[in-house]
Amino acid sequence: MAFDIEMIKKVYETMPERVDKARELVGRPLTLSEKILYSHLWEGMPSQKFGRAQDYVDFAPDRVAMQDATAQMALLQFMQAGKAETAVPSTVHCDHLILAKVGAEKDLAVANTQSKEVFDFLSSVSNRYGIGFWKPGSGIIHQILLENYAFPGGLMIGTDSHTVNAGGLGMLAIGVGGADAVDVMSGMAWELKFPKLIGVKLTGQLNGWTAPKDVILKVADILTVKGGTGAIVEYFGEGAKSMSATGKGTICNMGAEIGATTSTFGYDDSMRRYLSATGRQDVVDAADKVASCLTADPEVYTNPEQYFDQLIEINLSELEPHINGPFTPDRGTPVSKMKEEAAKNGWPLKVEWGLIGSCTNSSYEDMSRAVSIVNQAVANNITPKAEFGINPGSEQIRYTIERDGIIEAFEKMGTKVFTNACGPCIGQWDREGADKQERNTIVHSFNRNFSKRADGNPNTHAFVTSPEMVAALAISGRLDFNPLTDTLLNDNGEEVKLTPPYGDELPTRGFDVEDPGYQAPAENGAGIQVIVDPNSQRLQLLEPFQPWDGQNITGAKLLIKAEGKCTTDHISMAGPWLRFRGHLDNISNNMLIGAINFFNKEANKVKNQIDGTYGEVPAVQRQYKAAGIPSVVVGDHNYGEGSSREHAAMEPRHLGVKAVLVKSFARIHETNLKKQGMLGLTFANEADYDKIQEDDTINFLDLTEFAPGKPLTLEFVHADGTKDTILANHTYNNSQIEWFKAGSALNLIAAGK
Numbered sequence: 010m011a012f013d014i015e016m017i018k019k020v021y022e023t024m025p026e027r028v029d030k031a032r033e034l035v036g037r038p039l040t041l042s043e044k045i046l047y048s049h050l051w052e053g054m055p056s057q058k059f060g061r062a063q064d065y066v067d068f069a070p071d072r073v074a075m076q077d078a079t080a081q082m083a084l085l086q087f088m089q090a091g092k093a094e095t096a097v098p099s100t101v102h103c104d105h106l107i108l109a110k111v112g113a114e115k116d117l118a119v120a121n122t123q124s125k126e127v128f129d130f131l132s133s134v135s136n137r138y139g140i141g142f143w144k145p146g147s148g149i150i151h152q153i154l155l156e157n158y159a160f161p162g163g164l165m166i167g168t169d170s171h172t173v174n175a176g177g178l179g180m181l182a183i184g185v186g187g188a189d190a191v192d193v194m195s196g197m198a199w200e201l202k203f204p205k206l207i208g209v210k211l212t213g214q215l216n217g218w219t220a221p222k223d224v225i226l227k228v229a230d231i232l233t234v235k236g237g238t239g240a241i242v243e244y245f246g247e248g249a250k251s252m253s254a255t256g257k258g259t260i261c262n263m264g265a266e267i268g269a270t271t272s273t274f275g276y277d278d279s280m281r282r283y284l285s286a287t288g289r290q291d292v293v294d295a296a297d298k299v300a301s302c303l304t305a306d307p308e309v310y311t312n313p314e315q316y317f318d319q320l321i322e323i324n325l326s327e328l329e330p331h332i333n334g335p336f337t338p339d340r341g342t343p344v345s346k347m348k349e350e351a352a353k354n355g356w357p358l359k360v361e362w363g364l365i366g367s368c369t370n371s372s373y374e375d376m377s378r379a380v381s382i383v384n385q386a387v388a389n390n391i392t393p394k395a396e397f398g399i400n401p402g403s404e405q406i407r408y409t410i411e412r413d414g415i416i417e418a419f420e421k422m423g424t425k426v427f428t429n430a431c432g433p434c435i436g437q438w439d440r441e442g443a444d445k446q447e448r449n450t451i452v453h454s455f456n457r458n459f460s461k462r463a464d465g466n467p468n469t470h471a472f473v474t475s476p477e478m479v480a481a482l483a484i485s486g487r488l489d490f491n492p493l494t495d496t497l498l499n500d501n502g503e504e505v506k507l508t509p510p511y512g513d514e515l516p517t518r519g520f521d522v523e524d525p526g527y528q529a530p531a532e533n534g535a536g537i538q539v540i541v542d543p544n545s546q547r548l549q550l551l552e553p554f555q556p557w558d559g560q561n562i563t564g565a566k567l568l569i570k571a572e573g574k575c576t577t578d579h580i581s582m583a584g585p586w587l588r589f590r591g592h593l594d595n596i597s598n599n600m601l602i603g604a605i606n607f608f609n610k611e612a613n614k615v616k617n618q619i620d621g622t623y624g625e626v627p628a629v630q631r632q633y634k635a636a637g638i639p640s641v642v643v644g645d646h647n648y649g650e651g652s653s654r655e656h657a658a659m660e661p662r663h664l665g666v667k668a669v670l671v672k673s674f675a676r677i678h679e680t681n682l683k684k685q686g687m688l689g690l691t692f693a694n695e696a697d698y699d700k701i702q703e704d705d706t707i708n709f710l711d712l713t714e715f716a717p718g719k720p721l722t723l724e725f726v727h728a729d730g731t732k733d734t735i736l737a738n739h740t741y742n743n744s745q746i747e748w749f750k751a752g753s754a755l756n757l758i759a760a761g762k
C-alpha cells in the first residue's frame with residue numbers, strides 16, 4: 010500500500026469539480042499544469058482566473074520533502090514556529106552528507122560516525138513532529154520520493170531544487186527554501202507567482218543510443234540556464250508516451266537546470282507500470298478514476314500553440330545523444346560534433362572518470378542500460394580506460410540490481426559502488442589527486458557541472474550525459490569517442506564496435522529490498538526532547554533576525570560586485586561546507602567565497618572600505634557588522650542559480666548585508682532572500698551595473714515608502730564625491746513587505762500572524 014493513500018484519495022475526490030470550475034473560469038480547455046494548480050488552491054474551490062507570471066497565488070501543497078543538508082535549517086526554523094506536528098505529510102532524507110571514497114560499506118560507516126550528531130538531530134526532530142525519516146544509505150531523496158510518495162496530479166514542495174524530479178509521475182513538485190517548507194508544515198498557505206507555461210511536444214521515438222537524458226540536454230541547450238525561469242514545462246506527444254516514468258523523471262529533474270519552476274507529464278501507462286511495480290496499485294486504481302484530470306484537455310495537445318506561452322518541438326527519432334558542458338549544463342554538444350568542438354576549445358580529451366548516479370539518473374533502467382555497455386566491454390576483452398563509479402538511487406534499486414547480477418557485472422570492470430546517496434554529485438567525493446588541480450575531464454550522468462562541484466578542482470572539466478554514454482566514454486577513455494560511428498581496440502588488438510544499449514525499464518522479477526531504511530515517526534511525539542548541544546560546531550539554535558527599524562538604510566558599503574555566473578555554489582559552497590548546514594554562524598564563513606570580484610577578477614578578495622586593505626569576503630563583512638555598517642551585494646544575471654539552499658540568503662542576512670542588487674534572480678533564491686527579511690532588488694536599467702564602483706557608499710532614498718510595484722531609489726556615492734542615483738525594481742507584494750518589516754517571514758509565524 011502507498012504511504013498516505015487516504016490523503017491521495019482525498020485529492021482525487023475534489024479534483025474533478027475543481028477542474029471543471031477552473032475550466033469555466035478560465036473559459037477554455039486546460040493544460041495539465043493548470044489543472045493541478047487550480048485544484049490545489051488554498052481557498053479550495055477556484056473562484057477567479059489568475060494571470061500567468063502576474064498574480065501571486067496561495068496554494069495548498071499535499072506534502073513536503075527535505076534532505077539532510079537543507080532539513081537542518083528548515084527544521085531549526087520549524088522548531089521556532091511552535092507547532093505540535095507538521096500539518097501535511099512530510100519526510101526527511103539523509104543523502105547529502107555521505108562522502109564517496111572507497112565504497113558503500115566503509116563510506117557509510119564513516120558518515121554515520123562523522124555526522125552522527127546531525128543524523129541524530131534529524132531523526133529526533135522527525136520523530137517529535139510526525140515526519141517520516143529515511144536513514145543514511147536509504148537512497149537519494151528524489152528516487153525515494155518517486156518510488157514511494159509521488160502521485161499523478163499531486164502538488165509537493167521540497168527543500169531541494171531537484172524536487173521537480175517527481176514530475177516523472179505527473180505531479181507538480183517544486184523546489185523551495187526551508188522557510189517555505191516551514192509555512193506549509195505550519196499549516197499555512199504556500200505562495201507562488203502563477204507560472205507561465207512552456208509546452209514541449211515530443212514526436213517520434215527514442216532509439217539507438219539516445220536516452221531521455223538527451224531530451225533535457227537538448228532543451229537546456231535551447232532554453233539556457235535561465236530560459237525556464239518562472240515557467241512550468243509540460244511535456245506531451247507520442248514521444249512522451251513511449252518513455253518510462255523514471256526517464257520522464259530524468260527530464261523533469263534537469264528542468265531545475267533551466268530555472269523552470271517545475272516540469273511534468275500527463276498520466277499514462279508508463280506511470281501505471283511504475284506505480285504498480287513499486288507496490289502502489291492502490292494509487293493506480295484511484296488515479297484511473299480521475300484520469301482525465303491527470304492530463305491536459307485533448308484540445309490543448311492538438312493545438313498547443315494556443316495554450317502555451319512558448320512551444321518547443323523535438324523529434325526524438327532524430328535526436329542525437331548529447332554531451333553538455335564543461336562548467337555549465339546548458340552548453341550542449343551533439344555527439345557527432347564533439348570531435349570538432351573539443352578540439353576547437355582545447356578541452357582535455359582523456360576521460361579520467363565516468364560516474365553514474367545522482368537523483369537524475371540512478372534508476373533501475375539507468376543501471377541496466379549502462380551495464381549493457383559494460384557487459385560488451387567485458388565480453389570483448391576491452392579494458393576500460395577510465396575509472397568508473399556508481400551511486401544507486403535507493404537501497405531498493407541497489408538490492409535489486411545486486412540480485413539481478415548488475416552490480417557484479419559493473420564490478421568486473423573495476424567499478425566502485427558508492428553509497429545510495431548524492432556522493433560526487435554534491436562534492437562529497439574524496440577524489441585522489443584532486444588537490445593537485447590538474448586539468449582533466451570527467452563524464453557523469455548528474456545534472457550540474459558547475460566549476461569545482463564534483464571534486465573541488467576548478468580545472469576539472471565535467472560533462473553531463475546519459476548513463477549509457479558515460480559508460481561508453483569511460484570505456485573508451487575519450488571525450489570525443491562517438492559510439493555510433495567509432496570502434497574500440499580490444500586487448501587482442503581487434504576492433505570492436507559497441508552495439509546500442511538496451512535494458513529493462515523495470516526489473517522483470519520485481520523490486521526487492523530487505524531494509525529500505527525508513528523510520529516511521531512516533532504516534533505521539535509530544536514527549537520527545539530535541540537536544541542541541543550549545544557547544545556544537547554542527548548545529549546551532551536560531552536567534553530571530555531583528556525587525557527593520559523603519560528608517561532608510563544609509564551609509565551602506567559595497568561588499569562585492571560579483572561578475573558573471575554567481576550560483577548558490579558560489580554564494581554558499583557545498584562539498585566540505587555541507588557539514589555546517591545546521592550552524593548558521595559557522596557556515597557563514599563561506600559566504601560568497603566563490604564569487605568573482607568584478608574589480609580584480611579574483612574570488613574571495615574584496616576591498617575593506619574601513620581600512621582600504623583587501624580581505625576575504627566573510628572576514629570583511631564581519632568587520633562591517635562589528636562596526637555597525639550595513640552593506641550591499643551587487644550581482645549579474647540569474648544570480649542565485651542552482652540550489653534551493655537558503656543558507657545563500659541566511660548567511661548575508663546573519664552577517665549584516667541588507668540588500669542584494671542584481672540584473673536578474675533565479676526564482677528560489679529571490680524568494681529565499683525575501684523570506685529571510687533581505688532586500689532582493691534588480692536594476693531597472695541593467696546598464697547601471699557598470700556605474701557601481703569599488704569604494705561606493707550606498708543610501709536608500711525612499712525605503713520608507715516601500716510598496717508593491719514601486720521601484721526603490723538608491724544613491725551610489727563614489728569615492729570622488731560624485732553620485733549616481735539609480736532605480737531598483739522589486740517583486741515584493743504586500744505580505745512579502747511585511748516579512749521585510751518583521752525581520753523575516755518566520756518572525757511573523759512565531760508571532761502567530
Ligand code: MIC
Pocket residue numbers: 078079105168169170171184435457583651652653654
Ligand atoms: C544541489 O544539487 O545543489 C543540492 C545540494 O541538492 C541542492 C540543495 C542543497 O544545497 O542542499 C539543491 O539542488 O537544492
Ligand code: SF4
Pocket residue numbers: 105149150169171367368369430431434435455456457
Ligand atoms: Fe543530490 Fe545531486 Fe540530486 Fe542535488 S542534484 S539532490 S546533490 S544527487
